[in-house]
Amino acid sequence: MVDVMVELTENTIDTDSLLKSVMRPECGAALLFVGSTRQWTNQLETVFLEYDAYHSMARLEMEKLEEEAKERWTVREVRIVHRLGRVDIGEVSIAIAVSSPHRAEAFEAGQWLIDEFKKRVPIWKKEHWRNDGAQWIHPLTLEHNQSDLAPGHNVAAGDESPSEGNSSSAEQVKMIQPVKTRPSNDSAASNDTKLGS
Amino acid sequence: MNCLAKKVRVRLFAGLKEAAGTDYIETEWKTGQTAGDLKRNVMLEYPKLQGWISRSRLAGDKEFLPDSALVCPDVELALIPPVSGG
Numbered sequence: 001m002v003d004v005m006v007e008l009t010e011n012t013i014d015t016d017s018l019l020k021s022v023m024r025p026e027c028g029a030a031l032l033f034v035g036s037t038r039q040w041t042n043q044l045e046t047v048f049l050e051y052d053a054y055h056s057m058a059r060l061e062m063e064k065l066e067e068e069a070k071e072r073w074t075v076r077e078v079r080i081v082h083r084l085g086r087v088d089i090g091e092v093s094i095a096i097a098v099s100s101p102h103r104a105e106a107f108e109a110g111q112w113l114i115d116e117f118k119k120r121v122p123i124w125k126k127e128h129w130r131n132d133g134a135q136w137i138h139p140l141t142l143e144h145n146q147s148d149l150a151p152g153h154n155v156a157a158g159d160e161s162p163s164e165g166n167s168s169s170a171e172q173v174k175m176i177q178p179v180k181t182r183p184s185n186d187s188a189a190s191n192d193t194k195l196g197s
Numbered sequence: 198m199n200c201l202a203k204k205v206r207v208r209l210f211a212g213l214k215e216a217a218g219t220d221y222i223e224t225e226w227k228t229g230q231t232a233g234d235l236k237r238n239v240m241l242e243y244p245k246l247q248g249w250i251s252r253s254r255l256a257g258d259k260e261f262l263p264d265s266a267l268v269c270p271d272v273e274l275a276l277i278p279p280v281s282g283g
Contacts, residue, residue, distance in 0.1 A: 035283050051282065054210055054275060057259035058282075082282060094283050114283060122256070122275075123282025124211035136212035137281040138252070 005078070006062035008053060010085040013092045022077035022099040029103035031110045035094040037087050045130035051084045051093065054122040058082070061121045069098070069113055073105040080113065082123060093125075207239065208275035213249045222246075226270040232257070233264030235274075253278045 019032045037049050066078040079097045087093045096113050100106040128134045205226045214220050224239050232255040240247045255262050258272035268274065 052211055053282070054208070054256075054259075054277065057256060057275070057277075060259050118280070118283045120261075120280065121282050122210065122277050122280055124278070125281045126211070136215060138212050138279040139281060140279070 005066055005080075006059055007079075007081045008055060008058060008084055009081060010083065013081050013083055013095045015092060015095050018079055018081060018095050018097045022079055022097040024076050024099055027076050027099040027101055029101070029106040030097065030099040031103075031106040033094075033096040033110050033114055034092050035114070036092050037089050039089045041127075044127075044132065046089065047128045047130050048089065049087045049093065050126040050128060050134075051082070051087060052124050052126070053082070053084055057122050062117070065113055065116055065120070068116075069109045072112070073100065073109040074102075075100045075105050075109045078109070078113070080117070082121070084123070203270060205270040205274055207235075207255075208273070210275070211278055211281075213246065213253060213276060213278045216249055217243070217246055230268065231264060232262040232266045232268055235268060236264070236276075239276075249278060250276060 015032060015034055019030060023030045037046065039046055062080050062082070066080065069075055069078050075098050077097070077099045080094070081096075082094045083092065094114070094117070096110060096117075098106045098110045098113070100109070124136055124138070126134055126136045203226050204223045206221045206223055208221045209217050209219065222239065222243060224235065224242055227234075230238075236250055236253075236255055240250045243250070253276040255268075256275045256277050257266070257268045259275075261277070262268060
């Protein structure tokens with residue numbers, strides 16, 4: 001088997017093989033994180049997601065994440081696979097596998113890897129909604145994808161209509177924004193959309 | 198390093214690419230220009246993309262560049278809007 005550490009693929013991710021590929025006799029723990037396409041973001045229904053990437057840079061950033069994880073924790077093996085193109089509901093878009101002699105390191109490294117991935121790796125998702133067209137998702141802040149730091153928070157649908165979807169105006173930029181910091185009834189922010197991912 | 202004035206290409210992605218209607222834009226390179234300078238110049242040249250570019254990071258040779266970094270035009274440049282992989 002080819003020892004691929006990071007991978008971008010348009011095919012279904014074989015998570016079983018990925019998990020097995022990190023298991024080692026000296027490791028008592030192996031961890032698999034799987035991110036998949038969620039159907040509902042409050043009242044908005046996703047039909048499928050479409051992922052695009054700056055391929056060469058995404059690979060480099062993923063390799064850096066693996067190296068950094070190995071420097072920070074006593075982890076033996078790290079694998080990251082991200083899917084590109086169309087990903088249907090329930091299908092896996094990202095899988096991260098980590099092995100370590102003891103479980104604490106694998107858990108910590110795994111959490112860090114997915115959090116950092118969402119901040120740094122140049123990959124983007126486009127939501128294809130049931131009734132509202134399609135929309136590239138760009139978190140509001142560069143530092144954090146807040147929607148993922150506060151799982152389960154209230155997510156409200158935006159009021160944009162499909163007719164606005166092709167606008168090139170900067171004011172029409174759709175952004176994820178955490179509920180707590182969203183200005184209420186602020187006309188300048190009325191086009192911001194809060195979406196979980 | 199010999200960076201003479203010339204046009205450089207900046208790659209675009211995702212919503213920024215869609216807003217621009219093209220997968221790259223061109224801007225004039227000036228000697229001694231930093232990443233921050235380049236972003237400001239591009240915003241002036243493409244006012245419709247100002248909101249997008251102000252939220253994007255510049256990458257040179259596939260690495261994020263701080264605003265203070267001097268960039269040679271010989272590297273591949275890209276504007277990276279907020280990412281949403283995972």
